[in-house]
Amino acid sequence: MSSLASSSVPNGTKITIPYPCDFHHHFRQGPAISSLVPIASQRFGTALAMPNTKPPITTVPLAIAYHDELMAARKEGGGEMMEIVNVLYLTDNTTVETVDEMAKHDFIVGFKYYPAGATTNSDFGVTDFLKCYPVFSRLSDLNMVLCIHSEVSTPTVDIFDREKVFIETVITKIVKDFPNLKIVMEHISTIHGVNFIKSLPETSKVVGSITPHHIMYNRNALLVGGVKPHFYCLPILKRETHRAALLEAASSQSGRFIMGTDSAPHTVGSKESSCGCAGVFNGHAAVEMYVEAFESVGRLDALEDFIETGKKFYGIQDGGRTMELVKEEWRVEESMELGEDVVKPLRAGEMVKWKIVR
Numbered sequence: 001m002s003s004l005a006s007s008s009v010p011n012g013t014k015i016t017i018p019y020p021c022d023f024h025h026h027f028r029q030g031p032a033i034s035s036l037v038p039i040a041s042q043r044f045g046t047a048l049a050m051p052n053t054k055p056p057i058t059t060v061p062l063a064i065a066y067h068d069e070l071m072a073a074r075k076e077g078g079g080e081m082m083e084i085v086n087v088l089y090l091t092d093n094t095t096v097e098t099v100d101e102m103a104k105h106d107f108i109v110g111f112k113y114y115p116a117g118a119t120t121n122s123d124f125g126v127t128d129f130l131k132c133y134p135v136f137s138r139l140s141d142l143n144m145v146l147c148i149h150s151e152v153s154t155p156t157v158d159i160f161d162r163e164k165v166f167i168e169t170v171i172t173k174i175v176k177d178f179p180n181l182k183i184v185m186e187h188i189s190t191i192h193g194v195n196f197i198k199s200l201p202e203t204s205k206v207v208g209s210i211t212p213h214h215i216m217y218n219r220n221a222l223l224v225g226g227v228k229p230h231f232y233c234l235p236i237l238k239r240e241t242h243r244a245a246l247l248e249a250a251s252s253q254s255g256r257f258i259m260g261t262d263s264a265p266h267t268v269g270s271k272e273s274s275c276g277c278a279g280v281f282n283g284h285a286a287v288e289m290y291v292e293a294f295e296s297v298g299r300l301d302a303l304e305d306f307i308e309t310g311k312k313f314y315g316i317q318d319g320g321r322t323m324e325l326v327k328e329e330w331r332v333e334e335s336m337e338l339g340e341d342v343v344k345p346l347r348a349g350e351m352v353k354w355k356i357v358r
């Protein structure tokens with residue numbers, strides 16, 4: 001059950017929004033790519049591909065190969081083809097030379113910083129962020145982006161407090177030390193993340209991305225009535241107060257919050273397991289769900305700012321393309337193809353209230 005208030009807009013209502021871009025998407029690798037890229041192409045003008053593959057995308061040659069593979073999996077969807085941009089996976093050993101090399105390729109926009117052990121395939125991530133200061137400095141000089149999975153992975157910190165402690169111990173210092181660095185605090189999940197971003201000066205180049213699942217569901221979806229592994233993701237879903245604060249932030253038209261779905265598919269087998277993987281697959285209906293969430297607070301008018309803020313931050317120009325949606329229910333499939341396996345999509349077997357017309 002989502003925590004959204006019931007909707008107010010009559011069925012059949014049509015809306016036009018700027019063409020959405022997704023600044024956090026997991027396309028995985030191998031056969032899964034050909035399942036996932038076409039679904040995203042139906043919804044996004046540009047998608048930012050996450051680099052936490054196995055092995056991770058840590059070098060420019062790996063990024064070029066991955067980008068080529070993703071681009072080849074796109075299909076004509078009646079409109080223009082989706083663009084794909086990439087980030088490299090930051091490690092303790094990433095060099096300044098790599099940043100210079102990245103800057104030669106338009107499709108590479110920056111780095112993804114995973115604290116080691118914080119989430120799926122983050123074992124090669126950063127153990128000591130101070131070691132990355134030369135890289136942060138060069139990124140800042142080149143106006144490139146640092147996307148941060150903003151959670152500590154310290155065993156003594158409660159999993160529900162990981163974001164709060166990361167703000168206190170890591171990101172505040174990075175933002176202070178690199179005031180000109182473009183930073184995305186990825187998939188913020190708490191009121192602490194919202195307040196941190198809102199507290200920064202006008203001149204700051206920090207935005208927060210917000211997923212559909214963090215604005216639609218609180219932790220009851222994961223834990224009430226039995227453990228629901230398909231709602232397990234990182235950052236983990238939090239209390240209702242946090243969900244409400246995130247939806248308020250996303251629809252606040254503050255120019256500081258951006259679309260980033262964190263669509264993160266795992267096979268049904270790897271989710272429904274004694275040690276289930278973290279990640280929610282929402283790529284099949286992400287735009288429709290954002291619309292539903294904004295409608296629930298009477299803020300359909302704020303979608304434009306949410307979409308355009310991300311495009312402006314990443315410098316995406318799409319000539320004012322738009323997307324039309326209609327208020328018309330449709331049922332999500334129980335399962336969907338994921339390469340040679342299957343994935344359970346968010347809201348499997350349930351209704352979604354908005355449909356993309358074109």
Ligand SMILES: NC(=O)N[C@@H](CC(=O)O)C(=O)O
Binds near residue numbers: 026149235265
């Ligand atoms: N969000 C998740 O729970 N999982 C993501 C990794 C991430 O973005 O944290 C994944 O790759 O599965």
